[in-house]
Amino acid sequence: DIQMTQSPSTLSASVGDRVTITCRASQSINSWLAWYQQKPGKAPKLLIYKASSLETGVPSRFSGSGSGTEFTLTISSLQPDDFATYYCLQYRTHSRTFGQGTKVEVK
Amino acid sequence: EVQLVESGGGLVQPGGSLRLSCAASGFTFTRNWMSWVRQAPGKGLEWVANIQGDGSEKNYVDSVRGRFTISRDNAKNSLYLQMNSLRVEDTAVYYCTRDWGGTEKTFDYWGLGTLVTVSS
Numbered sequence: 001d002i003q004m005t006q007s008p009s010t011l012s013a014s015v016g017d018r019v020t021i022t023c024r025a026s027q028s029i030n031s032w033l034a035w036y037q038q039k040p041g042k043a044p045k046l047l048i049y050k051a052s053s054l055e056t057g058v059p060s061r062f063s064g065s066g067s068g069t070e071f072t073l074t075i076s077s078l079q080p081d082d083f084a085t086y087y088c089l090q091y092r093t094h095s096r097t098f099g100q101g102t103k104v105e106v107k
Numbered sequence: 108e109v110q111l112v113e114s115g116g117g118l119v120q121p122g123g124s125l126r127l128s129c130a131a132s133g134f135t136f137t138r139n140w141m142s143w144v145r146q147a148p149g150k151g152l153e154w155v156a157n158i159q160g161d162g163s164e165k166n167y168v169d170s171v172r173g174r175f176t177i178s179r180d181n182a183k184n185s186l187y188l189q190m191n192s193l194r195v196e197d198t199a200v201y202y203c204t205r206d207w208g209g210t211e212k213t214f215d216y217w218g219l220g221t222l223v224t225v226s227s
Binding site: 001034036038043044045046049050053055085087089091094095096097098099100101 | 217218
């Protein structure tokens with residue numbers, strides 16, 4: 001099975017900061033990686049798919065990059081609505097795997 | 108509009124069984140793999156199982172293989188998860204989600220989730 005290692009587990013930041021979250025796969029997943037945002041008590045929301053494609057309706061301050069085993073989610077200028085937990089997901093294989101999550105909290 | 112509505116959660120004793128259902132609408136159900144994803148209280152997301160559009164292929168996370176069975180009824184646009192031999196560690200919110208459908212996306216729509224509590 002493919003393992004996904006996400007870092008950091010917690011990130012303290014301020015409004016306006018540039019934020020970067022990393023996900024590493026245990027083997028190549030090409031570009032079959034997605035990023036999700038989850039707020040407490042809510043279902044996750046798709047932000048990025050195929051490593052770098054922005055989901056419809058998602059603000060352009062979110063971007064994704066990477067391929068193979070190293071991937072990054074970047075928020076160019078953190079907004080109040082962005083404080084949440086973020087997860088990566090590999091879908092290279094039909095047995096899906098999530099990263100452990102990164103909580104973005106107020107500094 | 109795509110909608111996924113889960114039902115069937117509740118309180119069950121260890122060793123017991125429960126069947127979750129997910130009613131899908133707003134898209135061509137048979138074209139999509141479908142998945143169940145769970146989240147234990149205060150923990151991260153865990154993919155549980157998925158099933159191909161025609162039901163011919165199924166995959167499971169190791170921790171539930173042999174205890175849980177995923178199925179679908181395409182005539183009813185419904186997805187199911189039969190959970191047997193439940194353990195305390197199966198306590199979680201269970202989400203139904205739209206998996207691969209031939210595009211480059213996955214898990215693009217989610218239900219609101221149904222809570223399963225395994226406790227004596």
